[in-house]
Amino acid sequence: MSDHHVYKKVEIVGSSKTSIEEAIENAVAECGKSVKHMEWFEVMETRGHIVDGKVGHYQVVLKIGFRITNS
Amino acid sequence: MSDHHVYKKVEIVGSSKTSIEEAIENAVAECGKSVKHMEWFEVMETRGHIVDGKVGHYQVVLKIGFRITNS
Amino acid sequence: MSDHHVYKKVEIVGSSKTSIEEAIENAVAECGKSVKHMEWFEVMETRGHIVDGKVGHYQVVLKIGFRITNS
Amino acid sequence: MSDHHVYKKVEIVGSSKTSIEEAIENAVAECGKSVKHMEWFEVMETRGHIVDGKVGHYQVVLKIGFRITNS
Amino acid sequence: MSDHHVYKKVEIVGSSKTSIEEAIENAVAECGKSVKHMEWFEVMETRGHIVDGKVGHYQVVLKIGFRITNS
Amino acid sequence: MSDHHVYKKVEIVGSSKTSIEEAIENAVAECGKSVKHMEWFEVMETRGHIVDGKVGHYQVVLKIGFRITNS
Amino acid sequence: MSDHHVYKKVEIVGSSKTSIEEAIENAVAECGKSVKHMEWFEVMETRGHIVDGKVGHYQVVLKIGFRITNS
Amino acid sequence: MSDHHVYKKVEIVGSSKTSIEEAIENAVAECGKSVKHMEWFEVMETRGHIVDGKVGHYQVVLKIGFRITNS
Amino acid sequence: MSDHHVYKKVEIVGSSKTSIEEAIENAVAECGKSVKHMEWFEVMETRGHIVDGKVGHYQVVLKIGFRITNS
Amino acid sequence: MSDHHVYKKVEIVGSSKTSIEEAIENAVAECGKSVKHMEWFEVMETRGHIVDGKVGHYQVVLKIGFRITNS
Amino acid sequence: MSDHHVYKKVEIVGSSKTSIEEAIENAVAECGKSVKHMEWFEVMETRGHIVDGKVGHYQVVLKIGFRITNS
Amino acid sequence: MSDHHVYKKVEIVGSSKTSIEEAIENAVAECGKSVKHMEWFEVMETRGHIVDGKVGHYQVVLKIGFRITNS
Incomplete structure (x- = not known):
């Protein structure tokens, strides 16, 4: 719509x-x-919980960028 | 709903x-x-305004994390 | 509404x-x-695309702060 | 005095x-x-001394912003 | 013991x-x-859990410095 | 034991x-x-050695958090 | 005066x-x-106020370096 | 040439x-x-020299990204 | 060649x-x-493109260290 | 004078x-x-000029902390 | 013991x-x-005390890495 | 050649x-x-190897700035 x-x-x-x-x-x-219109992501942090001495799950903090419609 | x-x-x-x-x-x-479903907060910045030589008010910049429903 | x-x-x-x-x-x-009720912005990153050896466009990542109505 | x-x-x-x-x-x-003409502060660091196993005193490093007169 | x-x-x-x-x-x-021989602390992060829409508890990540005995 | x-x-x-x-x-x-009582980890750095032009091994610097017993 | x-x-x-x-x-x-004897500046932050949905003014936080006379 | x-x-x-x-x-x-094959830039620092109490010139530290040919 | x-x-x-x-x-x-003589790498950023609502590809920004020959 | x-x-x-x-x-x-009443310093940056392919001089950016008299 | x-x-x-x-x-x-089995160190901060207008002593904050035995 | x-x-x-x-x-x-045409350096990291419980050698990561000829 615009340049x-x-x-x-x-x-x-x-x-x-x-x-x-x-x-x-x-x-x-x-x-x-x-x-x-999601276009990209950026990993901010990688972390996780430990359960019974092993990785229980990974947690990844992302920023997700998307184009604002009509912009 | 999911794991x-x-x-x-x-x-x-x-x-x-x-x-x-x-x-x-x-x-x-x-x-x-x-x-x-707010679950945690993280303090990013602590600052404030000064009025008449004293702290007028504190301003705390937080990130607040919440679970996305049904996720 | 509040102080x-x-x-x-x-x-x-x-x-x-x-x-x-x-x-x-x-x-x-x-x-x-x-x-x-937008009140301020903070520049987080300045970057851009290069097209044919010249700046094609500037991209500025901002945080924009606005007052939550009725707060 | 100026804008x-x-x-x-x-x-x-x-x-x-x-x-x-x-x-x-x-x-x-x-x-x-x-x-x-102090107008705002920003907390840069929070730290302190420990005396006899307890917090002896808190030390807060601030930046204090003030308007330069006549500017 | 030493200087x-x-x-x-x-x-x-x-x-x-x-x-x-x-x-x-x-x-x-x-x-x-x-x-x-704990001597000082430095606040690294301030965060917390939210329970029922209120701060459940504050969590403060500190570094605590102590003198190594006999050093 | 405590709250x-x-x-x-x-x-x-x-x-x-x-x-x-x-x-x-x-x-x-x-x-x-x-x-x-390990409870969580945070990835601080990801790096590695290169051997014969390939990744020899990955090295991940973690902080691992654990509850202090009886606290 | 000195080297x-x-x-x-x-x-x-x-x-x-x-x-x-x-x-x-x-x-x-x-x-x-x-x-x-100001010699250089370093931009630390770029921010600004928004007035009526537009940039009201830009605020640039600088460090300005100057030589101490006679040093 | 590759994916x-x-x-x-x-x-x-x-x-x-x-x-x-x-x-x-x-x-x-x-x-x-x-x-x-320059594709993008990222501003890392903005600074400059001061001459006679005015900005003599701006200095902008960039990272410039380019595609490696044949990759 | 040298120490x-x-x-x-x-x-x-x-x-x-x-x-x-x-x-x-x-x-x-x-x-x-x-x-x-590449010897190590350090991950600086992890990011990626999103295509049709999924990760299109991962992009990892590395620093790669190599020994300068004859040094 | 005060505590x-x-x-x-x-x-x-x-x-x-x-x-x-x-x-x-x-x-x-x-x-x-x-x-x-200078009490401590903190090194912020270490840098320097290069003259004829050698270090011409080192430049160290310090923060110096001093007690405000009568505080 | 392991790879x-x-x-x-x-x-x-x-x-x-x-x-x-x-x-x-x-x-x-x-x-x-x-x-x-100490293998490397990383300087995190360099600072010091000032006594009678001179550096009283340097303080260097290091991280020291060591191999965990049997790992 | 240019200004x-x-x-x-x-x-x-x-x-x-x-x-x-x-x-x-x-x-x-x-x-x-x-x-x-090297003109300045900036210390990015100071680290080193430890050999037999002593500093084996210091490693200093520098950025070195040089003027591009004819610019």
């Missing part, structure tokens, strides 16, 4: 029992339920 | 004339009017 | 082919379409 | 045996003896 | 339902059960 | 020839040999 | 309704009223 | 007597003399 | 559709085409 | 042709000409 | 009246009294 | 068995073999 775009970033924490990548995928998938 | 949760963090600034803790409580209370 | 205010900050990326200031103005203008 | 203001920030460390807030108030009060 | 001292820093997280200061005191008191 | 807990964080570097996740698991497993 | 120089840095906030560059120039000009 | 790209980032400092944007353009133009 | 070594670090961005580890491997492999 | 002290920190850049330590000593000595 | 190692990092503050290097050596020597 | 200069920064790690300053000199000397 410039505007984006918004939201901060989402995904988790997974398996891998960092799956935690990222879970965050992106959940975010996509309410947000359109 | 993993997804959280969102929002950034809120609370203020109080009295204390840092009250500024945090004010931010959490206001945030809770529109957000459910 | 204290609560603010929210959102993270917006504006862009412009011309200048950093215009990218900021574009971000603020777009944000103002859905948010009232 | 813009200029501010200076100074870095002050206040202390208190009682609370973080009192350490901030002490820093602001002392700073106000030599500086006028 | 110089050596210190160690440990990272402790204290919590309190009441205040940031009490969370710090709790961390220092617990640390003092196993460590002697 | 508040105190935690300690230690900094551990795990390594693995295979993946970042395995390096984390290795660090947690080794730490668990001397520490009980 | 080495000593510099001091002060932290100044300039503002402008027009541009980031003018805010910097305003800070430098005001600082120059009380300080001689 | 993934590899980029390199170099750190360049551009300067200009006029504006931050021109300093960026100067850095990009100079970098383009020896590097092809 | 000390000198290393250089370059900043490389690798990408992969599959995993963070593969993005690192891709960056290291590409870098190895022009650089010898 | 608490207030300190101020100033930022000073010392230089030396010989060593980092001498640059620090030069900064402290110069600062001591106008400031009393 | 991977695990390391721990501890944070130690060494001091010296003479030099930064000696403060580092003092920290390493003291740490070596209770820890085996 | 503005462009600089490049490279990241070099120097080492020395003796001192931090010598590690810096070694890095600058080695860098000078392939780069002309």
Whole structure:
């Protein structure tokens, strides 16, 4: 519509029992339920819970950027 | 519903004339009017205004994390 | 309504082919379409795309703070 | 005098045996003896001394911003 | 014993339902059960849990410095 | 025993020839040999050695948090 | 006078309704009223106020370095 | 050539007597003399020299990212 | 040749559709085409593109350290 | 005079042709000409000029803390 | 024993009246009294006390990494 | 040639068995073999290896800035 775009970033924490990548995928998938035009993510923190002396699940804090519609 | 949760963090600034803790409580209370399932907060910055040579009010910048419903 | 205010900050990326200031103005203008009571912004990052060996457009990542109505 | 203001920030460390807030108030009060037009503060660090296994006093490192007169 | 001292820093997280200061005191008191010659603390992070829309407890991440005996 | 807990964080570097996740698991497993009540980890740095032009092993610097018994 | 120089840095906030560059120039000009031998500046933060949905003015936080006379 | 790209980032400092944007353009133009496939830049620092109480020139430290040919 | 070594670090961005580890491997492999004696890498940022609501590819920004020949 | 002290920190850049330590000593000595009750310093940055392919002089950016008299 | 190692990092503050290097050596020597297999150190902060207008002693905050035996 | 200069920064790690300053000199000397017009350096990290409970050698990570010829 115009010659410039505007984006918004939201901060989402995904988790997974398996891998960092799956935690990222879970965050992106959940975010996509309410947000359109997602374009990129940035990992801010990687952490997790420990259960019985093992990694219980990974938690990845992401910023997800999406284009604001009509911008 | 699933074996993993997804959280969102929002950034809120609370203020109080009295204390840092009250500024945090004010931010959490206001945030809770529109957000459910708040689980934690992280203090990002503590600052404030000075009025007549004294602290006028404290301002605390928080990130508040909440679970996304149904995630 | 009360003796204290609560603010929210959102993270917006504006862009412009011309200048950093215009990218900021574009971000603020777009944000103002859905948010009232915007009071301040903070520049988090300045970056841009390069096209044919020249700056194609500037991208400025801002945090925009606005007062939560009735707080 | 003009349509813009200029501010200076100074870095002050206040202390208190009682609370973080009192350490901030002490820093602001002392700073106000030599500086006028103080408008805001930013907490940079919170730390303290330990005496006999208890907090002896809190030390809060602040930046205090004040308007330069006539700016 | 010598003309110089050596210190160690440990990272402790204290919590309190009441205040940031009490969370710090709790961390220092617990640390003092196993460590002697504690001399200072540095606040690294302030955060907390939210329960039923209110601050459930404050969590303060500290570094506590203590002199290594005989150094 | 009391209504508040105190935690300690230690900094551990795990390594693995295979993946970042395995390096984390290795660090947690080794730490668990001397520490009980591990509850969470935070990734501080991800790095590694290069051998013959390939990743020789991943090194992940973690902070591991555990509850201090009886706190 | 000697074979080495000593510099001091002060932290100044300039503002402008027009541009980031003018805010910097305003800070430098005001600082120059009380300080001689200014040699460099470093931008620490760029922010601003929003008025009626537009940038009201830019605020640029600078460190300004100047040589201490006779050093 | 493959289904993934590899980029390199170099750190360049551009300067200009006029504006931050021109300093960026100067850095990009100079970098383009020896590097092809430049795609983006990131501003790392903005600073400058002060001459006779005014901004002598702006210095902008950029990272410039370019695609490695054939990657 | 001498009793000390000198290393250089370059900043490389690798990408992969599959995993963070593969993005690192891709960056290291590409870098190895022009650089010898690579010894270590440090992950600076992890990010990626989102395509159709899923991770399109991971992008990992690395610093790669290599020994300068004959140093 | 009171049961608490207030300190101020100033930022000073010392230089030396010989060593980092001498640059620090030069900064402290110069600062001591106008400031009393200096108690500690913190190194913020270490840098320097290169002349004819060698270190011309070291520049050390310090914060120097001093007690405000009568506080 | 295994094909991977695990390391721990501890944070130690060494001091010296003479030099930064000696403060580092003092920290390493003291740490070596209770820890085996020390492999590397990282300087986190350099600071010191000022006595009678001169550097009284240097304080260097280090992280010291050591291999956990049998890992 | 023009009224503005462009600089490049490279990241070099120097080492020395003796001192931090010598590690810096070694890095600058080695860098000078392939780069002309070096003008300044910035210390990014100071670290080192420990051998037999003593500092084996210091490693200093520098950024070295040099003017691009003809800029």
